[in-house]
Amino acid sequence: MSENTPVKAPKEMTLTLGLIGFLVPIGVMIVFILLGVNMTICMLLADVLLCGYGLLLGHKWDTLDDAMCSGVKAVASAAIIMILVGVLVGVFMAAGTIPAMLYYGFKIITPMFFLPVAFLLTCFVALCTGTSWGAVGTIGVVLIGMSTGLNIPLWITAGAIISGAQMGDKMSPLSDTTLLAAASAGTSVFKHVVSMFYTTLPAAVICVVLYFVLGLNNAGEIDKAQIQMLSDGLTSAFNINPLMLVPVIVVLALSVKRVPAFLTFAIGIAVGGVWAMVFQGVNILDVFGYGMSGFVSNTGIESLDSLLSRGGMSGMMEMIIMVLLCGMLSGLLDKLGVLNPIVSAITARVHSVGGIVTATLATAGILAIPGGQYPPLTVPAFAFKSAYDEMDINRAVLSRSMEDLGTLLVAILPWGAAAAYYSGSLGVSPLDYIPYTFLPMLSPLIAVINAWTGIGVFRTTDEVKYRPFWRRPKQ
Numbered sequence: 001m002s003e004n005t006p007v008k009a010p011k012e013m014t015l016t017l018g019l020i021g022f023l024v025p026i027g028v029m030i031v032f033i034l035l036g037v038n039m040t041i042c043m044l045l046a047d048v049l050l051c052g053y054g055l056l057l058g059h060k061w062d063t064l065d066d067a068m069c070s071g072v073k074a075v076a077s078a079a080i081i082m083i084l085v086g087v088l089v090g091v092f093m094a095a096g097t098i099p100a101m102l103y104y105g106f107k108i109i110t111p112m113f114f115l116p117v118a119f120l121l122t123c124f125v126a127l128c129t130g131t132s133w134g135a136v137g138t139i140g141v142v143l144i145g146m147s148t149g150l151n152i153p154l155w156i157t158a159g160a161i162i163s164g165a166q167m168g169d170k171m172s173p174l175s176d177t178t179l180l181a182a183a184s185a186g187t188s189v190f191k192h193v194v195s196m197f198y199t200t201l202p203a204a205v206i207c208v209v210l211y212f213v214l215g216l217n218n219a220g221e222i223d224k225a226q227i228q229m230l231s232d233g234l235t236s237a238f239n240i241n242p243l244m245l246v247p248v249i250v251v252l253a254l255s256v257k258r259v260p261a262f263l264t265f266a267i268g269i270a271v272g273g274v275w276a277m278v279f280q281g282v283n284i285l286d287v288f289g290y291g292m293s294g295f296v297s298n299t300g301i302e303s304l305d306s307l308l309s310r311g312g313m314s315g316m317m318e319m320i321i322m323v324l325l326c327g328m329l330s331g332l333l334d335k336l337g338v339l340n341p342i343v344s345a346i347t348a349r350v351h352s353v354g355g356i357v358t359a360t361l362a363t364a365g366i367l368a369i370p371g372g373q374y375p376p377l378t379v380p381a382f383a384f385k386s387a388y389d390e391m392d393i394n395r396a397v398l399s400r401s402m403e404d405l406g407t408l409l410v411a412i413l414p415w416g417a418a419a420a421y422y423s424g425s426l427g428v429s430p431l432d433y434i435p436y437t438f439l440p441m442l443s444p445l446i447a448v449i450n451a452w453t454g455i456g457v458f459r460t461t462d463e464v465k466y467r468p469f470w471r472r473p474k475q
Contacts, residue, residue: 010057044325085421086313116160195396243279322420346362364380367380419434
């Protein structure tokens, strides 16, 4: 080719091309997941298809490569946290911290109230720490273990744990998603959190009721002999006393103090390692081994050994690969501009308060489908800011709407990074726990109802405070 030959520009992204670029790779991925193909392979297939589509549109390979690298960079911190949580669980097992929490939990929680308590307790931990992943990887692991001893189906317990963790993360001013949504919409974190009460609090109340009813129907009779056997197994294998709770208290305290997650988990691992050596007689080489390969229990009680044998960096590898592939997909979608005409088509067709809020929810949902959490918390803000201002809708409603679907939907997408992490941590398949993860289903539904009835839809000059059933005055 001559040096003077002009380089052909990629095709302009139209609505039709955007729909093809979005629906084909995502649709193929979903179909193969439903057919039982491993989700990681399905995500890789979606990446390959989108790369091929980019080449057909005229993009150079270097451009696509840079896009995937940018996407990986965006999720690198999440992958690092997954590594640290894997190490943390393995070391906390060896330290007797998680076994102690199981031991005391068996003593105080009854089957009838277990599911609502699991929801509220996980919510509290996530609210204090600002991370649903940390809550699921710590207290969630304990609760899923207790579920076994209390004869409650693991998939229902996992749903309660994840719903609680999602609520706490969503409402926490320490959460990265909370901060990002507020910043993207151009509102204060305080206004954003208060605004979310209108959709999240009713959803949480319904969740507590549903989990209580499920607890009544699924708890059955507590097997006191099994509980005693598990408790005896724990005390025979570990030194159990309240001091064993110190490592998890350290992690929670550092999180509340807003110490970066990397340092929080690293310090927690260090404290857990010291506790394992001092109180459980584990040598330092074994501590490192448990951090790498996970803790292996040998109590002689099969159900207890299965419960306690978990954690470790290596156990997180498949989930980390899943996260990186999700990042690659998000990077490609962003670089190719696949979603831009879709979002523009939505914004051009709404002219009412209810319509604009519903469109925000729909856009956040579309952006969340690839499995990434950050695009749905940023792109809708840039797309709808001016429309909200023109319709005299407070920006806190915009930020709330992005979180109502953008933050929550990823928990119930089987191919998403969050679902992969939750599944790996709790040992329950996403397709099993999703039907019982009520919060991500209820919050968007309530958001739509509020949008069309005017409940909690503040005007620009309104004071943003929680007044149950407060409605926007009709104009």
